[in-house]
Amino acid sequence: MERIVVSVDDDHLDVLSDVVERMRGAGMVVDQVADAVGAVTGSIEPGALAALESVPGVAEVERQRGFQLPPPDSPIQ
Numbered sequence: 919m920e921r922i923v924v925s926v927d928d929d930h931l932d933v934l935s936d937v938v939e940r941m942r943g944a945g946m947v948v949d950q951v952a953d954a955v956g957a958v959t960g961s962i963e964p965g966a967l968a969a970l971e972s973v974p975g976v977a978e979v980e981r982q983r984g985f986q987l988p989p990p991d992s993p994i995q
Contacts, residue, residue: 919947919961921982922970926956930975937975944969 924946930937931953938951938958945966950959956977962970971979 920964920967921961921984922946922959922967923980923982924958924960924970924976925978925980926958926975927977928956931956933975937973940973941970941976944973946970 926934926937946960946962948960
């Protein structure tokens with residue numbers, strides 16, 4: 919599963935709960951909904967990204983990038 923942040927377009931903010939339900943139907947596991955800004959965080963299987971992007975009201979799907987720092991005692995910093 920990939921961690922993602924979905925932005926909902928301004929025209930659909932008044933029906934955000936409906937858009938979130940459609941996201942779930944497209945395969946997204948929703949973790950948090952920020953109603954005020956129209957952002958939804960969660961995760962999805964990579965193969966379901968196209969279905970999520972086609973949900974009416976979805977403006978953008980952004981994959982969260984992770985990084986890991988080396989241990990403090992690592993020779994390369």
